[in-house]
Amino acid sequence: MDFNDTPQEAGFRVQAREWIAANRPADWQNKAGGRDQDGIAISKAWQKKKYDAGWACIHWPKEFGGRGATPIERVIWSQEEGELGALSGLFIIGQGMCAPTIMAHGSQVAKARHVPKIASGEEIWCQLFSEPGSGSDLAGLRTRAEKQGDEWVINGQKIWTSGAHYSDYGILITRTDPTVAKHKGLTMFYLDMRSPGVTIKPIKQVSGRSDFNEVYFADVRIPDSQRLGEVGEGWKVSLTTLMNERLAVGGGFPTNFEEMFEMAKVIEDEDGPAIDNASVREKLADWYIRSAGLRNTSYRMISALSRGQAPGPEASISKLVLGVNRLNMASTMLDIQDAYGVISQKDLAVNGGQFHEIFFRAVAHRIEGGTDEILRNIIAERVLGLPGDIRVDKDLPFNKIPTGAN
Amino acid sequence: MNFEFSDDQKLLKEQARGFLQSKCSTKEVRRILDGKEPYHPELWKGVAEMGWLGASIPEEYGGLGLGYLELCVIAEELGRAVAPIPFSSTVYLFAEAVLIAGTEAQKQKYLPKVSEGAIIGALALSEGAGAVTPKTIKTSAAGGKLTGVKLPVTDGDVADYAVVAAKTGAGNDEGSISLFIVDMKGAGVKAEAVDTVDPTRSHARVSFDGAAAEPLGATGQGWAILDKVFDRAAVLYAFEQVGGSQAALEMARDYAMGRYAFGRPIASFQAIKHKLADMYVATELARSNSYYGAWALSTDAPELAIAAATARVSATEAYHECSKENIQVHGGMGFTWEFDCHLHYRRSKVLSLVLGSLPRWKDRLISRLEERNAA
Ligand SMILES: Cc1cc2nc3c(=O)[nH]c(=O)nc-3n(C[C@H](O)[C@H](O)[C@H](O)COP(=O)(O)OP(=O)(O)OC[C@H]3O[C@@H](n4cnc5c(N)ncnc54)[C@H](O)[C@@H]3O)c2cc1C
Ligand SMILES: Cc1cc2nc3c(=O)[nH]c(=O)nc-3n(C[C@H](O)[C@H](O)[C@H](O)COP(=O)(O)OP(=O)(O)OC[C@H]3O[C@@H](n4cnc5c(N)ncnc54)[C@H](O)[C@@H]3O)c2cc1C
Numbered sequence: 207m208d209f210n211d212t213p214q215e216a217g218f219r220v221q222a223r224e225w226i227a228a229n230r231p232a233d234w235q236n237k238a239g240g241r242d243q244d245g246i247a248i249s250k251a252w253q254k255k256k257y258d259a260g261w262a263c264i265h266w267p268k269e270f271g272g273r274g275a276t277p278i279e280r281v282i283w284s285q286e287e288g289e290l291g292a293l294s295g296l297f298i299i300g301q302g303m304c305a306p307t308i309m310a311h312g313s314q315v316a317k318a319r320h321v322p323k324i325a326s327g328e329e330i331w332c333q334l335f336s337e338p339g340s341g342s343d344l345a346g347l348r349t350r351a352e353k354q355g356d357e358w359v360i361n362g363q364k365i366w367t368s369g370a371h372y373s374d375y376g377i378l379i380t381r382t383d384p385t386v387a388k389h390k391g392l393t394m395f396y397l398d399m400r401s402p403g404v405t406i407k408p409i410k411q412v413s414g415r416s417d418f419n420e421v422y423f424a425d426v427r428i429p430d431s432q433r434l435g436e437v438g439e440g441w442k443v444s445l446t447t448l449m450n451e452r453l454a455v456g457g458g459f460p461t462n463f464e465e466m467f468e469m470a471k472v473i474e475d476e477d478g479p480a481i482d483n484a485s486v487r488e489k490l491a492d493w494y495i496r497s498a499g500l501r502n503t504s505y506r507m508i509s510a511l512s513r514g515q516a517p518g519p520e521a522s523i524s525k526l527v528l529g530v531n532r533l534n535m536a537s538t539m540l541d542i543q544d545a546y547g548v549i550s551q552k553d554l555a556v557n558g559g560q561f562h563e564i565f566f567r568a569v570a571h572r573i574e575g576g577t578d579e580i581l582r583n584i585i586a587e588r589v590l591g592l593p594g595d596i597r598v599d600k601d602l603p604f605n606k607i608p609t610g611a612n
Numbered sequence: 613m614n615f616e617f618s619d620d621q622k623l624l625k626e627q628a629r630g631f632l633q634s635k636c637s638t639k640e641v642r643r644i645l646d647g648k649e650p651y652h653p654e655l656w657k658g659v660a661e662m663g664w665l666g667a668s669i670p671e672e673y674g675g676l677g678l679g680y681l682e683l684c685v686i687a688e689e690l691g692r693a694v695a696p697i698p699f700s701s702t703v704y705l706f707a708e709a710v711l712i713a714g715t716e717a718q719k720q721k722y723l724p725k726v727s728e729g730a731i732i733g734a735l736a737l738s739e740g741a742g743a744v745t746p747k748t749i750k751t752s753a754a755g756g757k758l759t760g761v762k763l764p765v766t767d768g769d770v771a772d773y774a775v776v777a778a779k780t781g782a783g784n785d786e787g788s789i790s791l792f793i794v795d796m797k798g799a800g801v802k803a804e805a806v807d808t809v810d811p812t813r814s815h816a817r818v819s820f821d822g823a824a825a826e827p828l829g830a831t832g833q834g835w836a837i838l839d840k841v842f843d844r845a846a847v848l849y850a851f852e853q854v855g856g857s858q859a860a861l862e863m864a865r866d867y868a869m870g871r872y873a874f875g876r877p878i879a880s881f882q883a884i885k886h887k888l889a890d891m892y893v894a895t896e897l898a899r900s901n902s903y904y905g906a907w908a909l910s911t912d913a914p915e916l917a918i919a920a921a922t923a924r925v926s927a928t929e930a931y932h933e934c935s936k937e938n939i940q941v942h943g944g945m946g947f948t949w950e951f952d953c954h955l956h957y958r959r960s961k962v963l964s965l966v967l968g969s970l971p972r973w974k975d976r977l978i979s980r981l982e983e984r985n986a987a
Contacts, residue, residue, distance in 0.1 A: 207681060207907040209613050278613075467981060481978070484971075491974035494981065495926040499897030502904045505615035512613060523893045579882075585892055586885035590865055593880040 209505075211282070215512075218279050222261070222286040229255055230290060238292040241417065246330075246372060249296045253327025263301055263325040270309065270317070271325030277511035299368060300324045300331030304377045307447045308396065311435040316396070320375065332373035332399070333447065334364040334421060339609065341366070342580050344379070344448075345388045345441060346599075346607070349423060351380035351395070358382075358395065358433075360403075360426040366574075370406045370419040373399050378428075379444050382437055384605040391604055392440030397428045413566040451575045461497035461528070462564065466490065466539055469557055473542050480542040493535045496527055522589065525571070526581045533568035536561045615903060621685050628689035631662060636693040638952050641812055644696035645955070650770045650805060650814035656697045660729025665703055669711070674724030680844075680910040684851045684902070691852030691963075692859045694955045696812035698732045698767040700852065700966070704845040706733020709775045712844075713791065713829030713837045722773065722793075734771035734796070736762040736818055737838070743972050746835060747784040749777055751820065753792055757800075758825040761817065766966055768816030769805040771796045776825065777834050786835035792825035799823065810958035842967055843920040847905035850920075850927035853963050854902050857895040857927070860934035860956045864888060864941040871943075884941060891934045898923070898930035918984060921977035928964045928973070935960040 211219055237248045256262040257271055265280045266272025275283070284291060294301075305324045308316055323329040340346035349362025360380060370376065376399055383391030399406070403426035408416035435443035470481040470490060480486045503523065539561040540547035549555050550562040572578050586592040599607045617625070635658050644652050659665060668683040669675025676682075683703070690699055707726045710718055725731040738744050739751065739762055751760025758778055768774065774794050781788035794801060800823035803816045829837045865888055868879035878884050905923035908916040935956040939946035946953045964970060 207615055207617070207903070207910065209615070209907075211613070467985070471982075481982070484975070487978045488971065488974050490981075491925060491977045494977060495901060495922050495929075496897060498904070498922050499901050499926055502615075502900035503896060505613065506900055506903065508613055509615040513616075523896055527893060527897065579886070582886040582889040583882070585889040590885075590888055590892060592865070592868070592885050592888065593877060595882065596876075596880065 212512075215278060215282060219282050219286060222283050225259060225261060226286055226290070229259070231255075231293075234290070234293060239295060241296070241369070241372060246296060249293045250327045252290070252293045253297060257326035262327070263305075266305075266309075266321070266325060270305075271322040278508065281508050281511070296330060296369075297324070297327055299333050300329065300373075303333055303447045303450045304331040304375075304396070306450045307377055307394075307434060307443060310446050311394070311443045312396075313431060315431065316434075320396075329374045330369065330372060331396075332367050332369045332376040333451075334367055334370075334376045334378040335444065335447070336366045337363060338365050342577055344444065345392065347379060347381060347392070349378075349380045350384075351382050351393060351428075353382075353430075354427075356430050357427045358393075358430065360395075360397075360423040360428060362423050364421040364423075366409070366418045367406075367421045368418045368574075370399065370421050371408055371416075375399060376421075377434065377447065379440050381604065382440075385603050386438075387601055388599060388604045388607065389441045390438060392444070393437050394434040394440040394443040395428050395432050396434060397426065397432060401426050401428070403427070411566075412569060413563065448576075461493075461500070462532070462535070462560075463494055463497045465557065465560065466493065466535060469539060469561075470542060473556070475544070483542075486538070486542060489535070489538050493531060496531050500524055500527055522581065522585055525575065526578055526585075529568060529572035529578060532564055532571060536564035536568055540565060615907070617681060617685060621681055624682055625685040625689060628662075628664075628686050629692070631658070632689055632693040632695065636695050638694075638955065641694050641696050641955060644812045651698055651767075652696045655695065657729060659695075659697060659699065663727075665699070665707075665729055666723075666727025668703075669707060669723050669727050673719050674727040676727075680847075681906055683848060684906040684909075687848045687851035688855035691855030691959075694812060694856065694859075694959050698734070698770060698814075700845070700849065701735065701767040701771065702726055702731075702733040704848040705735040705841060706771075706773065706775055708844050709735065709791065709828060709837065709841045710793075712840050713833070718793070718826075718828065731772040732767060732770050734765055734767045734774040735841070736765045736768060736774045736776040736794075738762065738764060743968065745784075746779075746786050746789050749779055749789060751776065751778045753778040753780055753790065753825050756825055757822045758792055758794060758820040759822055761819045763817040764806060764808065764815040765803070765818045766813065766815050768796070768818040769803045769814055771803075774818070775828055776820070777838065778825070780831050780834075787832040789834035789838075790831045791828040791834040791837055793828050794820065794823050794825050808962065810962040812955070812959065813962050843916050844909055846920040846924040846967055846973075847902065847909045847916075849963055849967060850898070850902040850905055850923035853927035853931040853960070854895065854899050856956050856959055856963070857891070857898060857930040857934040860931070860938040860953075860960075861888065861891045861895055863953065863956075864891065864934075864938040867945075868941050878941070887937055887941065891930075891937055894926075894930040894933045898927040901926045917980045918977065921973055921980060924967065924973045925970065925977060928970050931956070931960040932964060 231252050234248055237244050253262060260273050263272045264275035264283055267274055301324055305321050308321055324331060335344055337347045351358045351360050375396055377396045379392055379394050381391050382393040403424045405422040407420045409418055409420060410416050470486055471479050473480045543556055550559045552559050555562060587594055635655055640652060663676045664686050666675030667678050667686055668680050671677040710722050739748055774796050776792050776794050777789055778792060779788055780790040800821045802819045805814055805816050808815045868884050869877055871878045902923045905919045908919035939953045939957060942951060942953050945951050
C-alpha cells in the first residue's frame, strides 16, 4: 500500500499541474457555480481553453476531443484541477450522462457533430427523463412519440429537468408503443431545446433557487436521424445514462467537514466552544468517520482503476451516505447556533449561510439520480444478490396498468 | 496510488481463511463457549505453527518479519471465524508494548517466545467500572514490587506474562503512570476467571500482592506508551471487527434467502433488503477506514493517530450494527443458543470494550483532529 504515483503518473501530474498554473482563470471564485450570464460565461471560457489544449474530457477518445487518458489519469487531473472543478458543474449532465449515451447509441453524424462540442462546453445538454407520474419508476413514463414520415411527433411533459432553461440540447425518453409491457415500448432521442413546441417553465425549489424546470412538448418534431438506439430499445439506452448518472452525481458533493469543525470551535455557549460539548463532539466524530470512509473508499476505487480493473460495488455507496449525512450535519450546524441558527440572511448568517444552503440542498441530494430507497434496492439486488421487488405491472400492457390519484 | 493489499497478502488471506475453516469451525468455537476451557489449545498451537503470532515481529526476534499489512489480513480472518484464542492480547497488546518500549534484552527475552507460541501475554489496565484514566489506576509499584487489583484483564487467567499499568508518582496526571512486566505464574499473583458477555474470550480478576515487577519503558512514560500501543492495536482490532461484520452480513443474507414467510423468501421484503444494504454500507466504510489505518500502521505515518481512531470507531459501529441486525433477520431463531448469531453479538461487544468504549474513541478522534489543526 502506498499513495505514490508511478513514474508515468507523476509525469502526467506535472504536465497537468504546469498547464493549469499557466492557464488558470483569474477572479473566478465568486462567479463559479452561478447559472447567470457571468457564471455561464466563465465556465464556458475555462472549458474551451481546456478543450483547445487537449485537457477537456481527457478520458474520451481523441476524435471526440479527449486524449484517451486512463481512469487514473482522469483522477489525477481532477485532483490537480481541485477547486477549479466547480467551474465544470454546468457540464456534468452533458459530459457525464448525455455524451456517453450518444457515444454508445448515437449515429456517426450525431457523435461527430455533438460530442466534441459537449467536450468544449460550446453545447450545454440536459436530461429529459423524469415525469410527474414517473420518477423512480422511470419506465412508467407517458410522453408520447409518434412516427410521421421521417419525423417523430412528441407530446407530453417532463419535470425536474435541471438546466433546461440554459441548455442547447437534451436527451429525451418517450413512449412509442403503449400496447406492450412498459419497458418494451420506449424509444430515446435527442433534440434541440429551441425546437418549436417546447415550453420551459422554471420550478421554484425549497432552496428558493430555480435550477430545474417543467418542460412541455406540444407537437414537437424530431427527425428520425436523432433517434438513439432502436425503436422500442429506449430502456436499454437509458440504462447507459442512468449508470453514468450515479457516478456523476455521487462524487460531486464535498463533505464540508473542515468548515463544520472550524465553526464548532468558534461558536460558544456558557460552557465554552461548542466543540467542547460531548454531544457535538460525538456528532462530528460520526460525520468524520463517514467522510473519511467515503474518501478511503474512493482510494480503493482509484486503485482498482489504476490496475485496469472495474471499480467494485463500493462505488454505489457514496451518494447514499453523503446525502443523508450532509443533511443531518447541516442541521447540527444550525442547532449549535441555537436561536441564531434561524438566520439565513447572508450578511448576518454564520459562515455566510453556507450550512443553511446545505440544509436545503441536501434534501434534494437524497432524491436526484436515484432516491435513497432505490439505491438501497440496487445494493440489495446487484451487490448482495437478494431477490428483486415483486412488480405487479411488469408484464401488463402499459395502457392496462392501474394509476393512482398522485 | 496503490490502496489495496498485494497479491501475496491476498493469498495469505485465502490461506488463513482455509486454515480457520478447517480448524476453527463454529463447532470448535462452541467447544469453548459451552465448555470449561479458557481458550482453544489446538487452534492456538496451529496458529503458532502457521507463524501468525510472529507475523509482524522482526526476524531478529524470532518472528516472520512480514509486516503489519500481513497481520491485518490475518486479523480479519480471525475476526470472521470468532477465533477463541488469546491472539489479540498476546500479539496486539503484549508484543506491541514490548516492541515499542522494551529494552533490547526484553525484546530478546519475550518476543521469540511470543513468536513460537510458548507464552501468552496480556495487558492489565482496568480496575473497575468507567473509563480508565490515570486517576482510576490505584495499583501501585515501588521497589520492584507491584500491588493492586486489575479487573477485568483479558486472558489474565491464562497469561504467562502481563504488561501492567501502575502508579509510580504522586497525583493523577499521565506522568504518574508507569508500565511493568509481571510474571503471571510468579509469587504474589493470583488470577481468577470471571464471567463475561463472551465466554469464548476469557477474562480475569488479577490480584498483585507484592509481585515482582520489571519496568517496561521509563518511569512516568506508561501513559504515553499505552497511547501508542492503543493506536496500533486499534487498527488490528478493527480488522477483526470488519471480518466479523462481513461474516454476520453473509449469515443474515444466507438465512434471508432460505427463510420463507408469507409465501416468499424474507429476503424479498424491502424492510429486510434495506437492512442488509445498510449493513453492507457500514461494513464497506469500516473496511475502507481500516485499510487507511493499515497503511498508516505499516508505514508508521504521522496520520496513524487519526487513522486508528477512525478505523476503531467505524469498525466498532459496523460490527455492532451487523451483529445485532443479523439476529433480527433470524427472527426467533436468532435468540436461540443453538443458532450462531449470538457468537458475533457477544464478540462484537467484547471487541468494542477491550480497548475502551465507543464514546471514548469518538472523543479521542476529535481531540486528535483538534491537535492536527492546531499544529
Ligand atoms: C435537484 C434535482 C434535480 C433533478 N434533475 C433531473 C434531471 O435533470 N432530469 C431528470 O429527468 N430528472 C431529474 N430529477 C428527478 C429525479 O430523478 C427524481 O426526482 C427521482 O428519480 C425520484 O422520482 P420522483 O421525484 O418521481 O419520486 P417518486 O419516484 O414518486 O418517489 C417518492 C418516494 O417513494 C419512494 N419509492 C419510489 N419507488 C420505490 C420503490 N420501488 N421502493 C421503495 N421506495 C420507493 C422514493 O424513494 C421516494 O421516497 C431531479 C431531481 C432533483 C431533486
Ligand atoms: C422471547 C420470545 C418469546 C416468544 N414467545 C412466544 C409465545 O409465547 N408463543 C408463540 O406462539 N410465539 C412466541 N414467540 C415467537 C414469536 O412470535 C416469533 O418469533 C415472531 O413472530 C417472529 O417469527 P419468526 O421467529 O418465525 O421470524 P420470521 O417470521 O421468520 O422473521 C424473520 C425476519 O423476517 C422479517 N419479516 C418477516 N415477515 C416480514 C414481512 N412481511 N415484512 C418485513 N419483514 C418481515 C422479520 O421481521 C424478521 O426480521 C416468541 C419469540 C421470542 C423471541
